[in-house]
Amino acid sequence: MLKFTFRGVRGSIASPGPETVIYGGNTTCIEVRAGSELIILDAGTGIFPLSQTLAPEFPLTCHIFISHTHWDHIQGLPFFIPMFVAGNRVKIYGGQDPVTGKGVQEALSRQLEYAFFPIREAELSAELEYISLSENQVVNIGDAQVTSVLMNHPAINYGYKVSCGGRSLFFTGDHEWPYNIYEPDDDDYQLFEDHIAQKRKSIIDAVAGVDVLIIDTAYTDDEYPAKKGWGHGSFSSSIAMARDAGVKHCFFTHHEPTRGDKGLEKAFQAAMDKHPSQPGDPKFHLARESFTFEL
């Protein structure tokens, strides 16, 4: 059995309010149930409402995979209630920062420093474990496997493929396809294009054939040029990836924080109109907070 529930679908910063009541204002968090295992993808503010539902499962063991340590993907971590309760085991996985040499532990430790939070890391009662991942590392959790895939963002960002019982999903974390930094008439343009093609192939190969793709789709095509290099995808880039990887369902997430429910649906419809359905196309959806999908 593999099923997931969106607990946070907003990008960059939490955006609660009357304009976002349908799709939700919490930042990225996806609850994945793989057999009897609890796997959590990212710890944005959405991890707080998730954690409020977990008391009946105490003592629990859960596995939190952090795509990258930008605020909107870790901000809920200090409020993850199971960490305060003895008997629970919380395993936190993520990449290492090559610039500082620090592992994923740094994200939580620094959030829990005196200036930022009243409770120190040493005071957390649950058993905590940190695991640093490298590219293409497979983690076995019960009957499930989680594989890390290096994506492209202004930080080391792993996408995660979760497989269980013959079903699979892929979550990109934050991702923008690399673009050429050279002009077409520069000597190095073609070389760079070749590197980009290789990178795209390596990602598409890793994602190919999953049942569900959950993908960073922050921008409309009109918005993207002004945000190029910020590390996020657009409706068109996400549709292209879903098609290339041959997925069955594609959920657009990391909604732009200033886009209300109506705007989001309008942007979605415009993208669907721009890319009319083709044979074999995935089914496209907008990710919505509290929505559960069973594979």
Add this chain to the structure above:
Amino acid sequence: MVDEMPAFPGSVNKILQMTSSIDCAPKDLVQVIEHDPVMMAKILKLVNSAYFGLSREITSIKHGVVFVGLNTIKNLAISIATMGMLSKTGPAGLDMNRFLLHSLGTATVAKLLGKRLGVASDRATDYFVGGLLHDIGKVVFAQFMPQEMARALKRVEVEKVSLPIAEMIEIGADHAQLGGMLVEKWQLPHTLVTCIKEHHSQEQNGNTNKVLDCVVAANIMIKQMGFGCAGNLVEDRLPGHVSARFGMELAELRESMGNLDEELEKANAFICI
């Protein structure tokens, strides 16, 4: 210890200056990194390290930009730049400006020789990187064993021996061995390791590495042209297997390359910016 080695003054200044603007052009940043042997080696070390565990070798900065991301490469460069900078001469007496010119000249000519051998454009960068890094061991000696290196350089000047021999006498190892060991430990691509380790070998030693042959020829040619100087005043002869690779001796090879001024001026101009 070597992890703390700073980069060359020009590139440190450029990186710090460029990255203070949010509009810093990525290709300009890449160009600066690609012209500094220390930055190049350190960034290749990191992108090939277990931090990423990439299943492929990253052989150039451009490759690194695409695979680990521009902002990560940018911040790696900034972290190296903030370590300080190599002094222009330093206690070892190695003129770093002339050293850099020699390295860039060798890189430029090695790449041209690679193209001449019909190497695909996507591999030509390997030749440039090989040329740029071939003498990296000298920078390490100059930085961390300055007195011994100063004595070796003096010995070259007074006794007219080659620098590797002088280094063997004063230090017990030469810069090719040290540089090779270092980049091997740093898990840089194998071709590059061989290139650094074997660039003074007169024997083929079983290597059929085209990059190495081009770097060997370029190194000798650049030295002969007096373009920069990396402390070795003795001119090596072109090993037989390298001549065989190009089907000609050094003088003819040099002649056949035509006028290199324009290409080399680019290296010179870069240092002078």
